[in-house]
Amino acid sequence: MTELSCEVLIIGSGPGGATTAALLAEAGRDVLIVEEGPDLTIDSAPSYSMAELDQKYRNGGLNTSFGRTPVTYIEGRCVGGASEINAALYHRPHEGTLEDWRREYQIADFGLQALIPEFQQIEREMSVSRRADGLSPSSQTLIQGADKLGWKHAEIERFWKYEGAPAGQIDRGRRQSMTETLIPRARAAGARLVPDTRVLRLVMNGPRAVEAHAQGPDRKRVRIRFEQLVLAAGAVQTPVLLRRSGIRRNIGDALRLHPMMRVAARFDHRVNDPAFGVPVQQVEQFKPALTLGCSHSSPPHIALWLGRQVPERQRIMAEWQNVAVFYVAVQGEGRGTVRALPGLGEPLVRYENTDRDHRLLGEGLHHLGRLLFEAGALQIMSPVDGEAPINTPTGLPRLLDLPHKGIAVSTIHLFSSLPMGEDRERCAVDSYGRLHSYENVRVHDASILPTSPGVNPQGTIMAIVRRNTRQMLAGGGRLRS
Numbered sequence: 001m002t003e004l005s006c007e008v009l010i011i012g013s014g015p016g017g018a019t020t021a022a023l024l025a026e027a028g029r030d031v032l033i034v035e036e037g038p039d040l041t042i043d044s045a046p047s048y049s050m051a052e053l054d055q056k057y058r059n060g061g062l063n064t065s066f067g068r069t070p071v072t073y074i075e076g077r078c079v080g081g082a083s084e085i086n087a088a089l090y091h092r093p094h095e096g097t098l099e100d101w102r103r104e105y106q107i108a109d110f111g112l113q114a115l116i117p118e119f120q121q122i123e124r125e126m127s128v129s130r131r132a133d134g135l136s137p138s139s140q141t142l143i144q145g146a147d148k149l150g151w152k153h154a155e156i157e158r159f160w161k162y163e164g165a166p167a168g169q170i171d172r173g174r175r176q177s178m179t180e181t182l183i184p185r186a187r188a189a190g191a192r193l194v195p196d197t198r199v200l201r202l203v204m205n206g207p208r209a210v211e212a213h214a215q216g217p218d219r220k221r222v223r224i225r226f227e228q229l230v231l232a233a234g235a236v237q238t239p240v241l242l243r244r245s246g247i248r249r250n251i252g253d254a255l256r257l258h259p260m261m262r263v264a265a266r267f268d269h270r271v272n273d274p275a276f277g278v279p280v281q282q283v284e285q286f287k288p289a290l291t292l293g294c295s296h297s298s299p300p301h302i303a304l305w306l307g308r309q310v311p312e313r314q315r316i317m318a319e320w321q322n323v324a325v326f327y328v329a330v331q332g333e334g335r336g337t338v339r340a341l342p343g344l345g346e347p348l349v350r351y352e353n354t355d356r357d358h359r360l361l362g363e364g365l366h367h368l369g370r371l372l373f374e375a376g377a378l379q380i381m382s383p384v385d386g387e388a389p390i391n392t393p394t395g396l397p398r399l400l401d402l403p404h405k406g407i408a409v410s411t412i413h414l415f416s417s418l419p420m421g422e423d424r425e426r427c428a429v430d431s432y433g434r435l436h437s438y439e440n441v442r443v444h445d446a447s448i449l450p451t452s453p454g455v456n457p458q459g460t461i462m463a464i465v466r467r468n469t470r471q472m473l474a475g476g477g478r479l480r481s
């Protein structure tokens, strides 16, 4: 058995955990980060490769929720969490969303004005910027279609740093994930990081958490003592860990997500250049309820979204540069639960889209289809299992009547499993992320967003966590002085 002790234990090293660790360590706190996944560099494997799925994705990316329409979901599992595998798109949230959260969940000292200094700091420190290497052909396709329809669109900024390239080469820049930014900062300030170690259970003594029991490499048992505990294991794993530890009130009862669907479209000219990575353009016209955008479109991804139903699959794949994948994401109003499977302790996620969400997925696909035909698409692959491709705009209305089965709904954005606020009937943590009824436990990750933000969430998570960590340092966390 390995014994460790610290002043603040942080479980999970994604955007929530890394932000907390950097701020606390730089303020002179004794911080220990425990991370289940391996400690790897951002370029330990090519983006979206099989090797990356093995190294950095939980269960190789294959997780699913149960419900009328199953939703597959992806979680990162490595130092840096999902920031190591994501597209790094950055948004400030809509002011109205923050205002709804403040009012409906009774969150103190909250709103866009209160968070603006946090967003400004994040934008500076994380090199939030527009592309310096031009727009990909699929982004240009999206722009062309949106312009023809008179729809607003925008290039989305990213956590991305450009430092110049050798003469004659294009500067593609570098994703500013946690292992590139806040993890090295936390370590430089003295934080200790223990990778490959999964916390299995917390030990409570009345209103205080006192120990964490974990499993390290070679199934070695690890016991960690601490004064303050920060949970940052993500919107699925944080509630599961609490429930495994016997803490259940309002834990994992209100999971939200952004349901997404994708379609591949074929053109008579090149629309796909993998050198650009994930394209950055989104249609703004229907936000925040609906977002349309371009997806990663490497040949294996195209093959995935062609579906089984396209007989001329091989011919299409032979011309893969003329094919790109696009998505629709809904600001989901559905709800789900996260439970720990008895005996195993692994998550069991249930989620139901509302009828409105299901309808919006269909409407979003219909909008996307119109846009793609306006941009010159020859053919749009149906997202419904067994249905033939759509070859003209007259075939689009069938997308408005999606079945509940036989469609691939997925998500990469999960939140709200422990909503924050003073309304104790439905909130798990208070206005600053402190677990209600416990003295020394905080939650600093995607779990605490009260509902779906309707925009790529990492910026919002980091801003709220920064605010809560600063409140912790100001004395609200009763840290040892």
Ligand SMILES: Cc1cc2nc3c(=O)[nH]c(=O)nc-3n(C[C@H](O)[C@H](O)[C@H](O)COP(=O)(O)OP(=O)(O)OC[C@H]3O[C@@H](n4cnc5c(N)ncnc54)[C@H](O)[C@@H]3O)c2cc1C
Residues within 6 Å of the ligand: 011, 012, 013, 014, 015, 016, 017, 034, 035, 036, 037, 074, 075, 076, 077, 078, 079, 080, 081, 082, 083, 085, 086, 087, 088, 089, 090, 091, 197, 198, 199, 200, 232, 233, 234, 235, 237, 238, 241, 412, 413, 414, 444, 445, 446, 447, 455, 456, 457, 458, 459, 461
């Ligand atoms: C493929 C993909 C693309 C995305 N693209 C974008 C994007 O472009 N823009 C955007 O804003 N958002 C994007 N997101 C979402 C964003 O990455 C997440 O919202 C964000 O990373 C959540 O941060 P977090 O700190 O809550 O948790 P996570 O990033 O999930 O980190 C949690 C960490 O905790 C660790 N952990 C879990 N359980 C334990 C345990 N028991 N013991 C120890 N460690 C544990 C995990 O291994 C993980 O590393 C994307 C997500 C994915 C998966």
